[in-house]
Amino acid sequence: MKALLHAEILKLLSTRTTAGLLLATLGLVALSVVANVPKVGDGEAPFSLDDPGLLAYVVAICFGVPPVLVVLYGTLAFTQEFRYGTITSTYLGEPRRSRVLVAKWLALFLASAVVTTATLALSVPFSSALIRSRDGDVTFAGHFWGVVAIGFVVLAAYGVIGVAIGALVRNQVAAVVGVIVWMTAIEFTVIPSFPDVGRWMPLGATSSLFQIGPSLGLDGNLLSVPVAGLVLLAYTAAAVALALHITPKRDVL
């Protein structure tokens, strides 16, 4: 398994997709910080500049987009193998396909930790600097450390789900378009329109886990943290089980 994991990490590092994903993440995180640190005298912002929960809120908001990118990254990790035909040599090297799946999950687990670290490494100092420049209070207490921990858990779950989607929907275009449509158009429409339903959806549960944002219009309808965690775990487990069940039986043509 160690050799397979090492090979999967080499696959991720030997193309430009990883660098592209990291750059996209950092760019969107920077935009999120700029958009969500309130200006002086902004009375409509959810958190004022002197609110001790402001830093945790801004960092939580910064975790709004990385799940979409990480699930796409996981999806690409598998669909690219089908697109370019490398799945043949992968399965010839390790005919036990469930082991290949596990190796990819572990690789994406590590990659998601890198993306989470990068998100925090940019969002925390950048937000802090911006808040201080506007004479606000930067506090690492309270929910901040919860946001950090949940960030790692959420992105790891999305990485695992992404790999499972890639294993199940082998057509890269269909898989990528499907993920984007689901996570942006469908979830972003259903969650604010039907919050009672939306909070049970993956991004709804994710929003509930963070509690303070991104709310996606779920204000007042959030699940409790334990329930949200179980919902996300259930989605992850279902994706894993389905991929493990179907992948070994499929013909590679």
Added chain:
Amino acid sequence: MHDIELNGLTKSFGDLLAVDDVSALARSGEVTALLGPNGAGKTTTLRMLLGLVAPSSGAATLGGRRYAELSDPVCQVGAVLEASGYHPGRTALDHLRILTTAAGLPRDAPSRVLAETELAADARRRVGEFSLGMRQRLGLASAMLGDPGVLVLDEPTNGLDPPGVRWLRGYVRRLADEGRTVLLSSHALSEVELIADHVLVLAHGRLLRSSSLAALRAEAGVGSMVRTPHQDRLCAALDAADLPYRRTDEGLAVDATPEQVGELAGQHGIVLHGLVGTADLEQAFFRLIQESDPVEHPLVAEGVSS
């Protein structure tokens, strides 16, 4: 080194019977060619052998074991199934490093196979920049990483220029001469007749013939192509001598040696403008395939139904 054995191998995709009860043997130290037109079931057969496609029934084994049961499969079997099995953004060296790492092979394996396939100078180039011939070589390099005793190649000459085909022939022949088992597929007999020891002819998913190339050549015999200004007189002479022939644009194609045809023409005082021997192996191959094709013989089908 392992023999490859196919036992009643069958595969259906829905209503389509892609491979129908194929049983055959490919021996170590020999190059065995799996021949057949496109859609004959060659690739599906090879993929079943390599555990990529599950047979509907039957089994394919290497040294008595299914591919999935092999320990260290990369060290026992090398395969090249498609020239597109590479990420175009990856360098050749990275591609081989990934395979080496996954299989737990020595770190110097990539440089060894790159040198063997004459790709060492291009190791750090992205595969997207490679020609088709270079990709085929990289495929062979990938297959040889574990120095396997069995080599499985699907249409290895596809897209290769004549020097590339020549190089491949020499490389494959050398591997077989080292005692390895080589099973390669092709849609054209001419591409493999210089290196194959044994041929398996496949059409419509069925195995039509399993024989040595020498036996097939002897069976096919030798024909002649004749040009004469007195074609009708020669036809009459051929009819009288009971020698089959066909009229073609190039002249008369006769199922007899040039010596037989020349002597017959001389006996009847028929002037010939051209007389050449034709190796009938390719025609024998096509004839074998056409005879198995029900579409080519509608009258036979009607006769059966009536």
